[in-house]
Structure formats: structure tokens, C-alpha cells
Amino acid sequence: MSRFVEPALAIVLAIVWISPLVFAAWAAFHDVSDAVNFRLMAPLTFDNFRTAWEGAPWLRYFLNTFLLVTLILAGQFLLCTLAGFAFAQMEFRGRDTVFILVLLQLFILPEVLIVENYRVAASLGLLDSLLGIGSPYMASAFGIFLMRQAFKSVPKDLDEAARIEGCSTLGVLWRVYVPAAHPTYLAYALVSVSTHWNNFLWPLIVTNSESARPLTVGLSLFGAPENGVDISVISAATLMVVGPLLLLFLLFQRQFAQAFLTAGVK
Amino acid sequence: MTDPFTLERRRRAIHGWLLLSPALVMLSVFAFYPSFATFVTSLWSRGTRRRPSEFVGFENYQYLFEDPTFWLVAWNNLLYAAVTIPISITLALAMALWANAKIPARSFVRTAYFTPAILPMIAAANLWLFFYTPSFGILNQIGGLLGADPVNWLGQPSTALWAVCAVTIWKEAGFFMIFYLAALQTIPPDLKEAAEIEGASRWTYLRRVVLPLLMPTTLFILINAMINSVKLIDHLFILTKGGPSDSSKLILYYIWENAFAYFDRPTAAAMTALMLAVLGALAAFQFLMLDKRTHYR
Known part of the structure; x- marks a missing residue:
């Protein structure tokens, strides 16, 4: 008896868990009056997607989000590689004190500092730009920590061999450490991209025109009640926004889970 | 030389x-x-055109402590943490145990649990709107079949905060599951065999063997969940905007509102400073508690 109870519970929970997405997908392909009355046999329609697509400059938003996550990732790779390398393999006075300062930033969340970060961004002329959205996240303490751990596990012999061959410090970093930390980079990339693809509050504050606005902010404006779009159209727009990331996730599910683990557990 | x-x-x-x-x-x-x-x-007054900003010491904090909305919002946030953290961690554990067991349709179950974790909070809120809408929302339709009266989930103070919590739990549980799943896979199978030979029930094995071994993971997840209970507020912008009458407003949302809707920077700064103090305490807690025996090598 109890052999069947737990699998049944597990599957029921799974169905409950996926149902908001399933309902939205179903509603997106049906006329709103059919959707809200649950006419299961109602005809399919693509009108909601058409209305949603014409209702906002989505292409621009997609492009902005794509450029934004690329920009942030590039900045993070550069800054965290250099700093992580210094913390892992260079010995000098003051290093450990600075490392503790960096770790503190794990708790000073950029989300909490919106008020003053806005002033900083304003005084640097970064408002309403992709650079303005991305800058606070580039020197991520999390990323520095992650790269430090990855570089620490690189065997010292490789390092010394490269130096004997005449490599400079940066040469050793580029030829030995960066290739060795390849899996960590991949994991970090997946975590970073999915975090910033989904980020909302800071982009909302910094942007005030569609020129830099990412998808999440665009979606929230599109769905706002004063915009008067119905629930089927909102569902269609939501699916359009999450579609690419969702597809990527379903294709690379294993890597995604592995990435969150590498990033979180190490 | x-x-x-x-x-x-x-x-x-x-x-x-x-x-x-x-x-x-x-x-x-x-x-x-x-x-x-x-x-x-936070130590300076709010400057106006006529009266420039001046040093006021801790006056902003004093005003904040006299503001009933601040206490309501702080209380809401406490409730939000007290509800979302234990429920999402417990669910995450159950999900991980199930997703790790030999059950039918296991890969579907895993995918279903984890998918909400990768959606943007804004998208999640849009999906849930469909459930909560008063006239035709799914919850009310189901309730109607069972003979319950329709409830305006997001529109009344007694349910708005819970509706917001549900979305957070939905997003978080599957994400935390991944960490438990990984930890479960490191537990050697001999332990289970040994427990079975000793005649321990599954429940005893879970309580005396598995849970203690998962302790470091639980602490790690707990810290993350606490941080999330401060920063996960995106769905408020879609679902309730903090209302009705501030009943679902959380601190970070109130900070945003003060700074960018009321243009009262000093008050927002005072609240931010308090929040940083709480996060600092959390950091100290983590360094003390997790110092030696965590995931951090």
C-alpha cells in the first residue's frame, strides 16, 4: 500500500508544480473567453501571440537582454579571473584582509543598495544604459570566490613548468589556469546568464526608455493593468519571454543542474 | 643593494x-x-528647494520607528520569511528524496520541480495571476466546484501576503531541491543496507542517518533562503504592489517606494542601513557557524 502512496504524492506534486506553466501555455493558444471558461475543446489560435508581439518592441528587449547578459558575463569573467588568480596563487601582504572584505560583499546585495547605487550610476552618466545595468554586478564576490577555488586546485607543477618555459604571470594565467578551470567557467556562465536574464528591480530603476530596457522590465510594463491586455495575451507574452531560456534549459537540463551545484556547493 | x-x-x-x-x-x-x-x-534631512538638507543625527531613524507602516512592513517581511523559508526547505527535501528514489516518471518529476526555478520572478507572477484573478481565476473555479465562495486572493488584506508567499515557495523549492539531491547522492548506499539489517524503519533511517548528513546542505540552503526573503520582491510589482493597504508590502519594496516614488531618500537610506545591519549579522552568523564544516573547501 505505502509503496504506491509516495510515488503518487511525488507525481501529484509534480503536476501541481508544472500546472501554472501548462495553464499559461494552454491559455496562450486560446481565445480569452474560451480560456477563462475552460472550454477544453475550443479551437487553437495564434492571435494572442500576434497581439502580444505587436504590443511592445520585443525584438529590442530581446536584443537588450542578450547584450546585457553578454556584457555582464564578459565583465565578470575578466574581473573575477584576475582577482581570483591573485587570491589563489599570489602571495603578498594584505591579501587575506582584502579577501575578507570581498567576502563581505556576498552579503551587501546590489539589490539592497539601489538607492545609493542609483546616485553613483547617475553621477557616472550610466543611467538608461546597458553599462549602467551591468556595472554593479561585474565585480561579483561570488565569482571571485568561485574562480579562486577553481585556481587553487590547479597543480603547482603546471604553473612552474610554464614559468620555466618563459611564461609571464599573465601568460601562466592564460595558458595554464584558464584552460584548467574550464568547467567552472561553464558553470558560472550558466548561473550568471540565468540570473541576469531574470533580473528585474535594478534594471527597472536604471532604465527609463526602451533603448536599454531588458525583457523582464518590458514584460512588466506590457502586462500592467493600465495597458488593458487580457490574460491570454499576457500568457502569450510571458511564454515568448521565457521561451528561449526554457528551451535552453530543457535541452541542457543536466548541465544546468550541475552548474548550480558547482556554483553553490564549492 | x-x-x-x-x-x-x-x-x-x-x-x-x-x-x-x-x-x-x-x-x-x-x-x-x-x-x-x-x-x-541616513543622517541628513530630506532637502527641499527652500530648505537645504542638513545634519539631523539619528532623527530619520526616529521618524522611521514612529512610522506604523514601517513596523507593518517589517512584520510582513518577518512573516514572509517565517512562512517561505521552512515550507520551501521542507518541500525541497521531500522533492529531493522523491526525485532520488526509484519512482515512475522520475525525469518528468525532476523537470517539473526544477522548471519554476529558472523562470524570471516577473514571469512567475504573470502565470500566477491566472490563478488568483477574482472573477475567473483557477483557484476560484476549483473552489466553485467544491461549493466555496469566490475569494479575491490579491485584493484583500487577509490573503494578499499568503498569495505572494505561495509564488515565492513555488519558485524556491525546486531550486533548493538541487542542492539536496546532490547531497543525497553522496550518501553511501551501505548505510541504507546497514540500517535495514538493523531493522530500522525508513523513517528512523531518514531521521537518524539522512537528516544529520544533510545538515551542512540545510545550513547552506537556510542562508540562501534568508537572503532571498529580503531580496525576492519582484512579483509584488505584478501581483499586489504591496497592497491592499500595505498588507503585502515587504521592506525592499518599501525602500524602492520611498526612494523612487516618494523621493524621500533619507528614509530609504535609513531603512537600507538597518537592512545592511541585519545582513551583516547574518554574515557573522554564517562565518561562525559554517566556518569549518561546510561546502567551502
Whole structure:
């Protein structure tokens, strides 16, 4: 008896868990009056997607989000590689004190500092730009920590061999450490991209025109009640926004889970 | 003459600082300076056109403590944490145990649990709107079949905060599951066999063997969940905007509102400073508790 109870519970929970997405997908392909009355046999329609697509400059938003996550990732790779390398393999006075300062930033969340970060961004002329959205996240303490751990596990012999061959410090970093930390980079990339693809509050504050606005902010404006779009159209727009990331996730599910683990557990 | 050894050490120090400097500059500009500036701003009055801002000491904090909305919002946030953290951690554990067991349709079950974790909070809120809408929302339709009266889930103070909590739990549980799943897979199967030979029930095995072994993971997840209970507020913008009558407003949302809707920076700064203090305490807790025996190598 109890052999069947737990699998049944597990599957029921799974169905409950996926149902908001399933309902939205179903509603997106049906006329709103059919959707809200649950006419299961109602005809399919693509009108909601058409209305949603014409209702906002989505292409621009997609492009902005794509450029934004690329920009942030590039900045993070550069800054965290250099700093992580210094913390892992260079010995000098003051290093450990600075490392503790960096770790503190794990708790000073950029989300909490919106008020003053806005002033900083304003005084640097970064408002309403992709650079303005991305800058606070580039020197991520999390990323520095992650790269430090990855570089620490690189065997010292490789390092010394490269130096004997005449490599400079940066040469050793580029030829030995960066290739060795390849899996960590991949994991970090997946975590970073999915975090910033989904980020909302800071982009909302910094942007005030569609020129830099990412998808999440665009979606929230599109769905706002004063915009008067119905629930089927909102569902269609939501699916359009999450579609690419969702597809990527379903294709690379294993890597995604592995990435969150590498990033979180190490 | 300096000996080569000193020279080499000096060279290393210079290289080290050069490598660190880009990250340190960015951290200073977007983390350390703003933290400091938050505190300074919170000590000055709100400047107007006629009366420039002046030093007022802790007056802003005093006003904040006299503001009933602040206490309501703080209380809401406490409830939000007290509800979402234990429920999402418990669910995450159950999900992980199930997703790790030999059950039918296991890959579907895993995918279903984890998918909400990768959606943007804004999208999640849009999906849930469909459930909560008063006239035709799914919850009310189901309730109607069972003979319940329709409930305006987001529109009344007694349910708005719970509706918001549900979305957070939905997003978080599957994400935390991943960490438990990984930890479960490191538990050697002999332990289970040994427990079975000893005649321990599954429940005893879970309570006496599995849960203690998962303790470091639980602590790690707990810290993350606490941080999330401060920062996960995106769905408020879609679902309730903090209303009705502030019943679902959380601190970060109130900070945003003060700074960017009421243009009252000093109050927002005072609240931010308090929040940083709480996060600092959390950091200290983590360093003390997790120092030796965590995931951090």
C-alpha cells in the first residue's frame, strides 16, 4: 500500500508544480473567453501571440537582454579571473584582509543598495544604459570566490613548468589556469546568464526608455493593468519571454543542474 | 643593494595588487562606497528647494520607528520569511528524496520541480495571476466546484501576503531541491543496507542517518533562503504592489517606494542601513557557524 502512496504524492506534486506553466501555455493558444471558461475543446489560435508581439518592441528587449547578459558575463569573467588568480596563487601582504572584505560583499546585495547605487550610476552618466545595468554586478564576490577555488586546485607543477618555459604571470594565467578551470567557467556562465536574464528591480530603476530596457522590465510594463491586455495575451507574452531560456534549459537540463551545484556547493 | 629575494617579493606584491585592482575599483564604487554613503545619507534631512538638507543625527531613524507602516512592513517581511523559508526547505527535501528514489516518471518529476526555478520572478507572477484573478481565476473555479465562495486572493488584506508567499515557495523549492539531491547522492548506499539489517524503519533511517548528513546542505540552503526573503520582491510589482493597504508590502519594496516614488531618500537610506545591519549579522552568523564544516573547501 505505502509503496504506491509516495510515488503518487511525488507525481501529484509534480503536476501541481508544472500546472501554472501548462495553464499559461494552454491559455496562450486560446481565445480569452474560451480560456477563462475552460472550454477544453475550443479551437487553437495564434492571435494572442500576434497581439502580444505587436504590443511592445520585443525584438529590442530581446536584443537588450542578450547584450546585457553578454556584457555582464564578459565583465565578470575578466574581473573575477584576475582577482581570483591573485587570491589563489599570489602571495603578498594584505591579501587575506582584502579577501575578507570581498567576502563581505556576498552579503551587501546590489539589490539592497539601489538607492545609493542609483546616485553613483547617475553621477557616472550610466543611467538608461546597458553599462549602467551591468556595472554593479561585474565585480561579483561570488565569482571571485568561485574562480579562486577553481585556481587553487590547479597543480603547482603546471604553473612552474610554464614559468620555466618563459611564461609571464599573465601568460601562466592564460595558458595554464584558464584552460584548467574550464568547467567552472561553464558553470558560472550558466548561473550568471540565468540570473541576469531574470533580473528585474535594478534594471527597472536604471532604465527609463526602451533603448536599454531588458525583457523582464518590458514584460512588466506590457502586462500592467493600465495597458488593458487580457490574460491570454499576457500568457502569450510571458511564454515568448521565457521561451528561449526554457528551451535552453530543457535541452541542457543536466548541465544546468550541475552548474548550480558547482556554483553553490564549492 | 636590495637582494634578489626582496625584489622578487616586491614584484609579486605589485603584480598581486595590479591583478586585484580592477575588481577592487568596481567593488568600491558599487558596494563599499554606496554602503558608506547610505549611512551618511541616513543622517541628513530630506532637502527641499527652500530648505537645504542638513545634519539631523539619528532623527530619520526616529521618524522611521514612529512610522506604523514601517513596523507593518517589517512584520510582513518577518512573516514572509517565517512562512517561505521552512515550507520551501521542507518541500525541497521531500522533492529531493522523491526525485532520488526509484519512482515512475522520475525525469518528468525532476523537470517539473526544477522548471519554476529558472523562470524570471516577473514571469512567475504573470502565470500566477491566472490563478488568483477574482472573477475567473483557477483557484476560484476549483473552489466553485467544491461549493466555496469566490475569494479575491490579491485584493484583500487577509490573503494578499499568503498569495505572494505561495509564488515565492513555488519558485524556491525546486531550486533548493538541487542542492539536496546532490547531497543525497553522496550518501553511501551501505548505510541504507546497514540500517535495514538493523531493522530500522525508513523513517528512523531518514531521521537518524539522512537528516544529520544533510545538515551542512540545510545550513547552506537556510542562508540562501534568508537572503532571498529580503531580496525576492519582484512579483509584488505584478501581483499586489504591496497592497491592499500595505498588507503585502515587504521592506525592499518599501525602500524602492520611498526612494523612487516618494523621493524621500533619507528614509530609504535609513531603512537600507538597518537592512545592511541585519545582513551583516547574518554574515557573522554564517562565518561562525559554517566556518569549518561546510561546502567551502
